[in-house]
Amino acid sequence: MxxxxxxxxxxxxxxxxxxxxxxxxxxxxxxxxxxxxGYAWLILRSFSEDxxxxxxxxxxxxxxWRFLWQNIxxxxxxxxxxxxxxxxxxxxxxxxxxITSMGGYALSRYEFPGRSSILRLILVLHAFPAISLMVAxxxxxxxxxxxxxxxxxxxxxxxxEIPWGTWVMKxxxxxxxxxxxxxxxxxxxSRLQVWRKVILPIAKPGIAVTxxxxxxxxxxxxxxxNTFIFEQQTWTLSKYVKGIIGDFRFVDYGLLTAVGLFxxxxxxxxxxxxxxxxxxxxxxxxxx
Numbered sequence: 353m354x355x356x357x358x359x360x361x362x363x364x365x366x367x368x369x370x371x372x373x374x375x376x377x378x379x380x381x382x383x384x385x386x387x388x389x390g391y392a393w394l395i396l397r398s399f400s401e402d403x404x405x406x407x408x409x410x411x412x413x414x415x416x417w418r419f420l421w422q423n424i425x426x427x428x429x430x431x432x433x434x435x436x437x438x439x440x441x442x443x444x445x446x447x448x449x450x451i452t453s454m455g456g457y458a459l460s461r462y463e464f465p466g467r468s469s470i471l472r473l474i475l476v477l478h479a480f481p482a483i484s485l486m487v488a489x490x491x492x493x494x495x496x497x498x499x500x501x502x503x504x505x506x507x508x509x510x511x512x513e514i515p516w517g518t519w520v521m522k523x524x525x526x527x528x529x530x531x532x533x534x535x536x537x538x539x540x541x542s543r544l545q546v547w548r549k550v551i552l553p554i555a556k557p558g559i560a561v562t563x564x565x566x567x568x569x570x571x572x573x574x575x576x577x578n579t580f581i582f583e584q585q586t587w588t589l590s591k592y593v594k595g596i597i598g599d600f601r602f603v604d605y606g607l608l609t610a611v612g613l614f615x616x617x618x619x620x621x622x623x624x625x626x627x628x629x630x631x632x633x634x635x636x637x638x639x640x
Contacts, residue, residue, distance in 0.1 A: 456523075
């Protein structure tokens with residue numbers, strides 16, 4: 353009897369787990385279906401002249417993608433705009449990696465007056481709404497001669513992303529055993545050499561995660577570009593899409609969806625190659 357009860361209990365537990373998995377999958381499908389349908393419409397609309405009855409294209413065409421081989425009247429070259437967007441994202445990523453890789457190490461390994469206050473301040477700064485600083489940022493950029501320049505947007509965006517990146521890097525450094533650092537010091541390395549030769553190679557997943565988020569943040573930036581960039585030659589893709597929307601009553605939805613899809617594709621490709629690093633991010637450090 354006891355064997356039968358154990359078998360029934362095990363059978364019930366297995367079925368419960370399967371039912372729970374099915375429910376989770378159904379919930380995920382339900383939640384993600386609007387997003388999937390939205391991207392499906394985006395793709396279909398970008399290759400059609402018009403769509404009736406929901407998702408049915410009336411005629412397939414490449415006309416909406418003409419911005420790839422010719423300039424749209426009243427707008428700069430898409431390739432110039434794409435290069436601006438790439439430089440913005442790359443600049444934010446490089447600056448953030450350089451500063452957060454050092455700042456996170458200092459907060460993780462050094463004890464100094466005000467350290468706890470700095471850690472709390474970092475979280476406050478990251479939660480602080482950047483939109484409330486627009487007037488102050490305008491005057492700073494204007495006085496530095498960086499208004500209407502891509503470098504100004506890079507510095508502003510990087511400075512706002514650094515607090516969060518520093519906190520993430522601290523978490524990765526916290527997950528590295530002290531013994532490795534002491535071993536390097538015993539071998540005659542200085543603290544700087546230990547950080548550069550021993551700690552940094554181990555912290556590569558953290559650097560990768562910080563760089564990924566920084567790049568995507570720079571690539572998708574719109575508010576600062578829309579506010580502080582005036583010349584078309586300095587636009588990024590987000591500003592380009594906004595320019596195409598213009599007056600929504602006369603917008604070319606085929607062109608808009610094609611440009612929007614073109615804007616999204618590089619981030620999807622980028623994320624595909626770096627997604628293996630994303631699973632290593634935890635709040636406390638490196639996930640084993």
